[in-house]
Amino acid sequence: MKNEKPSRRQREKLRQRQEMLAAALDLFAEKGYHNVSMHEIAEKAEFAIGTLYTVFQNKEDLYKALVLEECDSFEAALVQAIETPEDEIEKLRNYVRVKGDRFRSNLPFIRLFLAESKGASFNIRAGLDEALRKRYYAFLERLALIFENGIKNRRIRKIAPPYHLAVALDSVVDAFLLLWLEAPERHPYPEDPDAILDIFFKGLLDR
Amino acid sequence: MKNEKPSRRQREKLRQRQEMLAAALDLFAEKGYHNVSMHEIAEKAEFAIGTLYTVFQNKEDLYKALVLEECDSFEAALVQAIETPEDEIEKLRNYVRVKGDRFRSNLPFIRLFLAESKGASFNIRAGLDEALRKRYYAFLERLALIFENGIKNRRIRKIAPPYHLAVALDSVVDAFLLLWLEAPERHPYPEDPDAILDIFFKGLLDR
Amino acid sequence: MKNEKPSRRQREKLRQRQEMLAAALDLFAEKGYHNVSMHEIAEKAEFAIGTLYTVFQNKEDLYKALVLEECDSFEAALVQAIETPEDEIEKLRNYVRVKGDRFRSNLPFIRLFLAESKGASFNIRAGLDEALRKRYYAFLERLALIFENGIKNRRIRKIAPPYHLAVALDSVVDAFLLLWLEAPERHPYPEDPDAILDIFFKGLLDR
Amino acid sequence: MKNEKPSRRQREKLRQRQEMLAAALDLFAEKGYHNVSMHEIAEKAEFAIGTLYTVFQNKEDLYKALVLEECDSFEAALVQAIETPEDEIEKLRNYVRVKGDRFRSNLPFIRLFLAESKGASFNIRAGLDEALRKRYYAFLERLALIFENGIKNRRIRKIAPPYHLAVALDSVVDAFLLLWLEAPERHPYPEDPDAILDIFFKGLLDR
DNA sequence: GATGAATGAGGTTTCATTCAT
DNA sequence: AATGAATGAAACCTCATTCAT
Numbered sequence: 011m012k013n014e015k016p017s018r019r020q021r022e023k024l025r026q027r028q029e030m031l032a033a034a035l036d037l038f039a040e041k042g043y044h045n046v047s048m049h050e051i052a053e054k055a056e057f058a059i060g061t062l063y064t065v066f067q068n069k070e071d072l073y074k075a076l077v078l079e080e081c082d083s084f085e086a087a088l089v090q091a092i093e094t095p096e097d098e099i100e101k102l103r104n105y106v107r108v109k110g111d112r113f114r115s116n117l118p119f120i121r122l123f124l125a126e127s128k129g130a131s132f133n134i135r136a137g138l139d140e141a142l143r144k145r146y147y148a149f150l151e152r153l154a155l156i157f158e159n160g161i162k163n164r165r166i167r168k169i170a171p172p173y174h175l176a177v178a179l180d181s182v183v184d185a186f187l188l189l190w191l192e193a194p195e196r197h198p199y200p201e202d203p204d205a206i207l208d209i210f211f212k213g214l215l216d217r
Numbered sequence: 218m219k220n221e222k223p224s225r226r227q228r229e230k231l232r233q234r235q236e237m238l239a240a241a242l243d244l245f246a247e248k249g250y251h252n253v254s255m256h257e258i259a260e261k262a263e264f265a266i267g268t269l270y271t272v273f274q275n276k277e278d279l280y281k282a283l284v285l286e287e288c289d290s291f292e293a294a295l296v297q298a299i300e301t302p303e304d305e306i307e308k309l310r311n312y313v314r315v316k317g318d319r320f321r322s323n324l325p326f327i328r329l330f331l332a333e334s335k336g337a338s339f340n341i342r343a344g345l346d347e348a349l350r351k352r353y354y355a356f357l358e359r360l361a362l363i364f365e366n367g368i369k370n371r372r373i374r375k376i377a378p379p380y381h382l383a384v385a386l387d388s389v390v391d392a393f394l395l396l397w398l399e400a401p402e403r404h405p406y407p408e409d410p411d412a413i414l415d416i417f418f419k420g421l422l423d424r
Numbered sequence: 425m426k427n428e429k430p431s432r433r434q435r436e437k438l439r440q441r442q443e444m445l446a447a448a449l450d451l452f453a454e455k456g457y458h459n460v461s462m463h464e465i466a467e468k469a470e471f472a473i474g475t476l477y478t479v480f481q482n483k484e485d486l487y488k489a490l491v492l493e494e495c496d497s498f499e500a501a502l503v504q505a506i507e508t509p510e511d512e513i514e515k516l517r518n519y520v521r522v523k524g525d526r527f528r529s530n531l532p533f534i535r536l537f538l539a540e541s542k543g544a545s546f547n548i549r550a551g552l553d554e555a556l557r558k559r560y561y562a563f564l565e566r567l568a569l570i571f572e573n574g575i576k577n578r579r580i581r582k583i584a585p586p587y588h589l590a591v592a593l594d595s596v597v598d599a600f601l602l603l604w605l606e607a608p609e610r611h612p613y614p615e616d617p618d619a620i621l622d623i624f625f626k627g628l629l630d631r
Numbered sequence: 632m633k634n635e636k637p638s639r640r641q642r643e644k645l646r647q648r649q650e651m652l653a654a655a656l657d658l659f660a661e662k663g664y665h666n667v668s669m670h671e672i673a674e675k676a677e678f679a680i681g682t683l684y685t686v687f688q689n690k691e692d693l694y695k696a697l698v699l700e701e702c703d704s705f706e707a708a709l710v711q712a713i714e715t716p717e718d719e720i721e722k723l724r725n726y727v728r729v730k731g732d733r734f735r736s737n738l739p740f741i742r743l744f745l746a747e748s749k750g751a752s753f754n755i756r757a758g759l760d761e762a763l764r765k766r767y768y769a770f771l772e773r774l775a776l777i778f779e780n781g782i783k784n785r786r787i788r789k790i791a792p793p794y795h796l797a798v799a800l801d802s803v804v805d806a807f808l809l810l811w812l813e814a815p816e817r818h819p820y821p822e823d824p825d826a827i828l829d830i831f832f833k834g835l836l837d838r
Numbered sequence: 839g840a841t842g843a844a845t846g847a848g849g850t851t852t853c854a855t856t857c858a859t
Numbered sequence: 860a861a862t863g864a865a866t867g868a869a870a871c872c873t874c875a876t877t878c879a880t
Binding site: 047048049059060063068069 | 873874875876877878
Binding site: 673678679680681682685 | 860861862863
């Protein structure tokens with residue numbers, strides 16, 4: 011009975027936290043870190059400003075938590091996507107598919123994420139960007155492993171170091187997704203991941 | 218002699234403007250738009266705050282001018298790079314080379330630019346990001362034209378629409394450059410542009 | 425007991441507001457709208473500048489509130505003065521008496537008010553002056569009604585339209601009060617309102 | 632020849648000064664002292680800002696000069712109005728007429744003047760208002776003299792001290808003029824000064 | 839534990855004035 | 860004498876954060 015209570019407390023606290031982060035994501039994604047005030051977040055989350063500060067130490071802390079949790083979820087989905095299938099080519103297809111789904115379903119965060127990871131992250135003093143980049147590089151290594159195995163299996167030609175292939179594939183996927191997401195009518199979203207993969211799979215030069 | 222005076226004034230005014238923009242670029246690139254105060258810029262540029270406001274209407278105006286002028290210069294260099302050589306393949310090589318040079322020589326701005334164009338631009342109300350994206354898309358069209366001509370000349374295989382090829386190439390170049398520039402020791406900057414181009418030129422799949 | 429709390433809060437808030445307005449009145453009356461800073465008001469009222477902005481939206485808002493509330497109180501006193509007695513002549517006497525009392529007890533505001541209503545009000549964008557003038561005209565109509573009734577009762581001769589009589593009486597009262605208040609020794613304040621009223625009541629021309 | 636040059640210089644300087652004051656009057660009357668910048672005045676007068684400061688020591692100085700000169704002209708007109716006719720009643724009629732003309736032809740300044748003389752003058756530190764009031768009182772004395780003479784002549788009944796009569800007349804004239812000038816259609820401007828004077832001339836009480 | 843009133847540092851911007859040309 | 864570029868003090872206002880209730 012006694013250790014049930016703290017559990018309820020904790021569950022309650024967690025729900026609070028989720029609601030705050032949800033409100034913050036909406037606002038940050040819409041207006042940017044510096045154009046959102048803590049009061050705004052508190053109001054949208056329907057808590058008092060003081061309550062916000064019982065959960066997060068300060069605005070920066072809240073932002074970091076938000077970005078990291080979103081990244082966790084994003085990364086988990088991608089990792090699962092490349093772990094499930096056996097076949098290397100199929101892993102890559104799955105990767106393209108799942109990344110596309112995530113982009114579509116969470117565009118606001120994608121923007122925030124790209125600003126943080128690709129561009130300069132100016133929102134936060136202590137390099138959130140650096141932490142994110144490290145995780146990103148780690149993920150690239152996993153992707154590279156797929157190419158490496160594919161090369162070992164003789165299913166993929168070694169036209170460049172596996173890590174480079176991973177970098178290239180990832181960047182191209184991002185670029186196409188951004189394209190599609192910005193002008194959906196001009197660049198319709200391709201259900202078939204091969205539309206992207208083929209660019210790599212087929213050689214470009216005439217011979 | 219008399220019409221030298223206005224010219225001297227103008228030259229002086231221009232030099233002033235350049236110094237202000239240079240100071241601003243350094244600061245914005247280091248700390249981000251919202252973490253730099255006009256006083257800071259004035260101090261770094263060694264002018265009084267009021268003088269800043271005789272040249273730029275307000276902070277936003279200064280920022281826009283900065284980004285647009287840097288973009289102009291960046292774009293001009295790239296356009297020249299793909300116009301000079303006759304041969305399509307050589308154009309692409311030149312493009313990779315020049316873009317790399319620019320990245321290396323102006324990394325601070327690159328960060329700012331990526332934050333504005335790829336990520337979410339929350340700094341400026343009246344979509345600077347949109348203007349930049351439009352110019353970026355226009356440039357991609359020029360790049361696509363090279364592929365198109367290469368295809369006509371039978372030097373390039375049509376494995377995807379030219380515009381898609383342009384998008385893919387550009388994003389891969391960016392990705393590699395960022396990689397190299399972030400960890401120069403682990404990913405040394407390749408003098409040979411083919412290190413990148415080959416990823417496209419050679420088909421990936423084993424046949 | 426529980427609904428005492430919000431009431432206490434409100435009372436507290438109201439007291440705060442009154443203190444702020446009092447400090448502002450003193451300063452505005454002494455130095456004028458543009459020569460008083462929000463910091464000054466905050467300091468005099470012994471609040472932090474931010475607290476000022478939790479009560480009033482901005483400087484203009486504070487000023488308007490100040491002027492309007494003082495006017496309300498002033499107007500209420502005058503209205504009561506002309507409503508209480510039955511007799512028309514007595515109404516006028518009361519009016520002169522009460523206006524004089526108000527002038528004497530709140531000279532700083534009188535200045536502010538005259539600057540706003542008679543002179544050019546350049547302090548506030550959205551014509552506070554216009555609103556005040558409308559209220560002033562409305563009050564003049566009430567005054568005119570007294571003359572009208574007096575004329576009907578045959579106690580007052582109709583030497584001019586009642587509204588004109590009201591305008592004239594009011595302006596003369598103001599003029600004498602200003603005179604007396606500026607040089608109290610040379611123009612001692614007359615306890616007897618007839619000292620003013622007689623100028624109207626007795627014909628000036630010899631026959 | 633030598634003392635012609637300084638004279639031309641002086642004439643030139645005077646013309647400059649007049650143009651500056653004219654521009655300043657327009658602007659001050661339209662927007663108020665604190666909402667007009669020295670740059671604005673310089674631009675409207677078509678001089679460089681520095682030139683403004685060769686003629687006037689500072690903004691306050693310029694404003695004082697402006698108000699004083701306008702007052703001079705206003706006062707001179709009124710003085711002449713009450714000096715020309717022989718007859719006292721005619722003097723008063725002339726006074727009402729001329730003051731009305733002046734109001735009509737220079738409303739912008741009237742506002743400025745009323746703000747300065749009646750209301751609180753907050754624009755200027757060293758009491759411009761005081762100087763103006765002294766002149767105003769002096770003028771009232773002249774007006775009082777007319778009443779005094781009229782009383783001696785038995786043309787005017789002594790219903791109050793002459794100075795009081797002067798104060799009363801002057802304030803009523805101002806009040807009516809303001810009324811007429813603010814709502815010209817509702818309170819048309821009376822060509823006949825007796826419309827105002829009669830209020831004083833005829834006794835109000837029925838007997 | 840939750841609240842939200844109060845705080846005040848610090849941001850952007852204006853504008854009267856100076857002074858080298 | 861006339862100019863106007865340069866100055867910087869000082870204004871208004873916001874908002875992250877605290878702490879008494």
